[in-house]
Amino acid sequence: xxxxxxxxxxxxxxxxxxxxxxxxxxxxxxxxxxxxxxxxxxxxxxxxxxxxxxxxxxxxxxxxxxxxxxxxxxxxxxxxxxxxxxxxxxxxxxxxxxxxxx
Numbered sequence: 001x002x003x004x005x006x007x008x009x010x011x012x013x014x015x016x017x018x019x020x021x022x023x024x025x026x027x028x029x030x031x032x033x034x035x036x037x038x039x040x041x042x043x044x045x046x047x048x049x050x051x052x053x054x055x056x057x058x059x060x061x062x063x064x065x066x067x068x069x070x071x072x073x074x075x076x077x078x079x080x081x082x083x084x085x086x087x088x089x090x091x092x093x094x095x096x097x098x099x100x101x102x
Contacts, residue, residue, distance in 0.1 A: 004029045004095035007036035009102065011046040016101040021049065026056040029091055031083070033062045037069060040080050047077055054079045062088060 005024050009016040017032075017039050024030060030053070032040050039046045040061040053059060060081040066073070073082055083091065092098050 002028060002096050004031060004091050004098045005101060006031045006033055006098060007039070007101045008034040010035040011039040011049075012044075017046065018049070020099075020101040021053045021057070024053070024057045027058075029058045029060060029095065031060045031062065031088065031091060032080075033065050033088075035069075037061050037066045037071070040066070040076050041071065042075055042077050050077050050080070060087070060091065 002025065005020045005028060007017050007020050007030060011017040017036065020030060038044070039050055040059070041047070050059060054077070058081065059079070060083050061076065063082045063084050066082070076082070
C-alpha cells in the first residue's frame with residue numbers, strides 16, 4: 001500500500017472525502033476518522049460515492065470513533081473494514097506516507 005489517506009470531516013459538511021477519492025490511486029487505503037466516519041454509513045447521500053471507491057481503494061473506519069458517535073458496525077457499507085487504534089498504527093506503518101485531508 002503506497003499512501004494511507006485519512007479523512008476526518010463529515011462528507012455532509014466538507015468536500016474532503018470527494019477530494020481524497022479523486023486523488024487516491026488504485027490500491028491506496030482511506031481511513032475515515034472522527035466525523036469522517038459518517039461517510040461509511042449505509043443509506044446516506046455519500047454511500048454511492050463510497051461504494052464506487054471501494055472498487056479501487058481499501059476503505060477503513062476507526063471503530064472507536066464510530067462507537068463514540070453511537071453507530072454499530074452493522075450500519076456500515078459492506079466492504080469497509082473496521083480498525084482500532086493499533087490497526088490505525090499498522091496501516092500507517094505499512095504505508096509509504098500518510099496524507100491527511102482536512
